[in-house]
Amino acid sequence: MLISIIVPVLNIEKYIERCLESILAGCSDSCEIILVTGVSSDNSNEICERYQMAFPNVRVLQQSGKGLSNARNCALDVAVGEYVSYVDGDDYVDSELFRSLLETLRADRDEVDLIATDFRRISAINGRIENIYQIGEQKSPQKGLDFLPYMLQKKQCFWNVWRFIYRRSFLEGHGIRFLENRLSEDIDYTTKVLLQSPRTLFLHCPFYYYCVGRGDSLMDRPTYKRLQDTVDILCNSINLSELSSFVYSQLLIGQYQFEYILNIAITKEVPSEDRKRAYQLFRDTMDVLNKGKDPFSHFVRKLLHVLPISLFAGALYRLKMCKRFAKRSVRKMKVGGNN
Numbered sequence: 001m002l003i004s005i006i007v008p009v010l011n012i013e014k015y016i017e018r019c020l021e022s023i024l025a026g027c028s029d030s031c032e033i034i035l036v037t038g039v040s041s042d043n044s045n046e047i048c049e050r051y052q053m054a055f056p057n058v059r060v061l062q063q064s065g066k067g068l069s070n071a072r073n074c075a076l077d078v079a080v081g082e083y084v085s086y087v088d089g090d091d092y093v094d095s096e097l098f099r100s101l102l103e104t105l106r107a108d109r110d111e112v113d114l115i116a117t118d119f120r121r122i123s124a125i126n127g128r129i130e131n132i133y134q135i136g137e138q139k140s141p142q143k144g145l146d147f148l149p150y151m152l153q154k155k156q157c158f159w160n161v162w163r164f165i166y167r168r169s170f171l172e173g174h175g176i177r178f179l180e181n182r183l184s185e186d187i188d189y190t191t192k193v194l195l196q197s198p199r200t201l202f203l204h205c206p207f208y209y210y211c212v213g214r215g216d217s218l219m220d221r222p223t224y225k226r227l228q229d230t231v232d233i234l235c236n237s238i239n240l241s242e243l244s245s246f247v248y249s250q251l252l253i254g255q256y257q258f259e260y261i262l263n264i265a266i267t268k269e270v271p272s273e274d275r276k277r278a279y280q281l282f283r284d285t286m287d288v289l290n291k292g293k294d295p296f297s298h299f300v301r302k303l304l305h306v307l308p309i310s311l312f313a314g315a316l317y318r319l320k321m322c323k324r325f326a327k328r329s330v331r332k333m334k335v336g337g338n339n
Contacts, residue, residue, distance in 0.1 A: 002030040002106065004081030004168070007089050008063075008071035009048055010038040015090040015211075016047050023087060024055065026098030026207075032081055033058045035089075036071035044089075069178035069185045076171070082109065084166045090211055091162065094120075097207035104141070104203060105165060111143070113198035115165040116151065118206040124213045134158060135204050142202040148194075148248050151202060155258050159190035162208050170198055184230040187256070191237040194252065195244045222266050224274035231281055234260045235288045242291050253292035260288060261300055264309065265316040279309045 005023055009016055023033060035048040037060055045060075052060045061078060063071045072086060083105060087093065105115065118137075121130040134151045135142070142150075152158055170176075174196045179185045234256045241249040241256070267278035282304075289301035304312060 001032055001081045002109075003027070003032075003083040003085055003102065003165070004075070004079035005031060005033045005085045005087055006036065006072055006075040006079065007033060007087050008036045008038075008068050008075075009040070009044050009089045010071075011040045011042050011044055012089045013040075013042040013044045013047060015092075016044055019087065019089050019092045020051055020058070022092040022095050023098070024058075026093060026095035027057075027102065029057060031057060031102070032079070034075040034079060035060045036063050036075050037061070038063055038066065038071065065180065067180060069180045069182065072178050073180065076168075076177070079168060081168060084168050084171065086161045087208075088162060092209050092211075094207050094209065097205055101165070101203070101205050101207050104201075104205070108201060111199060112201045113167040113170040114193065114200045116200060116202050117163050117165075117208065118204050119160070119163050119208040119210055120206050121210045121212055124211050129209075131206065132156065132210075133204070133206065135202050137204050139202075139204060141204075143200070145194075145197060145200050145248065147202045148200075149251055152251060152255055155255060157259075158255070159187045160210070161186045161189055162210070164190070164193075166193070167198075170196070179233070182229045182233065183226045184233050187230070187233045187237055187259075191240060191252065191256075195240060195246045195249070197246060222269040224270050224277055227263065227266050227270055227278055228281060230263055231260065231285055234263070235285050238288050238291050250292050250294075254294035254297065257289055257292065257294055257297035260285075261297070262316070262320075264313045265320050267309070267313045268317040279313070282309050 005027065007019065007023075020033070027033075033055075035051070035058065037045045037048055048060045051058045061074060063074045076084065101115070101117065105112070116135070118131070118133045118135050121132055122128070134154060134156060135147075171193075174192070176189065176192050176196075179188050182188075238253050238256045238260075241252040246252070264282055267275060267282070270278050286301060286304050289297045289304075291297075
């Protein structure tokens with residue numbers, strides 16, 4: 001079996017069929033699809049059972065606990081594919097590009113522990129597609145971790161697990177699992193993968209459509225719990241990187257520090273009753289910005305010595321809103337120019 005495709009399922013009856021149809025159209029008999037079901041209040045589980053009856057390479061697994069991480073870990077325990085891919089059930093794939101990706105995987109299967117790809121972000125509100133091309137469509141496939149600095153030069157989010165394909169024996173050999181009962185678990189997972197220096201193939205192939213703006217997604221609701229988990233995991237990832245002999249550990253530290261700084265703005269988005277706790281969270285952890293060699297992070301740490309967290313967060317939040325407004329204005333101008 002070439003690959004096990006792991007799909008957690010919980011209250012996504014509106015999306016799961018689109019997801020499964022896109023995967024099935026792009027994979028062959030050498031793929032298994034593991035649907036990990038929780039206690040859904042809609043018809044998600046019934047839809048999964050129907051697909052299991054209709055397709056021999058689809059199987060349904062009941063997760064042993066709760067949460068996305070538990071679902072993925074349960075599937076890893078029973079997966080038989082040489083490689084593993086994670087697909088969220090409210091997202092979907094480009095079937096042709098996914099098929100092409102698997103063909104590449106077959107050709108390089110003896111030399112690759114990890115494949116990293118570009119992806120597309122699609123709005124559930126208006127269907128607008130944004131290309132997230134950190135590898136780049138003009139780049140030929142790149143083997144080796146020496147390409148990592150190029151991929152990360154824009155300081156964008158890079159750790160989403162659904163943009164990677166993993167060799168299962170690599171994950172098992174290094175004991176890499178998802179943190180359970182935590183949010184932002186992808187950051188921890190990707191950190192642990194990269195610090196083990198996997199043989200990596202960077203491939204443009206933007207097969208994955210990441211859907212945002214549904215409103216009922218965990219990612220759409222800034223909460224203190226999400227902020228706390230994100231900060232804790234970022235701090236832990238920085239500490240792990242600092243202790244690692246990984247050749248690009250300083251690069252990872254700088255990336256995570258930048259994300260830590262961006263998250264200070266979210267203190268203005270959590271419920272008002274949690275705002276003081278959110279400020280205190282950053283007061284208690286800001287020394288993480290002194291780690292590593294990134295000059296910008298060190299500068300922000302010095303700035304936070306003299307500025308109240310609330311003031312810095314407010315300024316950062318306003319910059320964030322201005323950037324969003326500018327992007328929307330540019331899109332409107334482009335649309336108007338095309339009419």
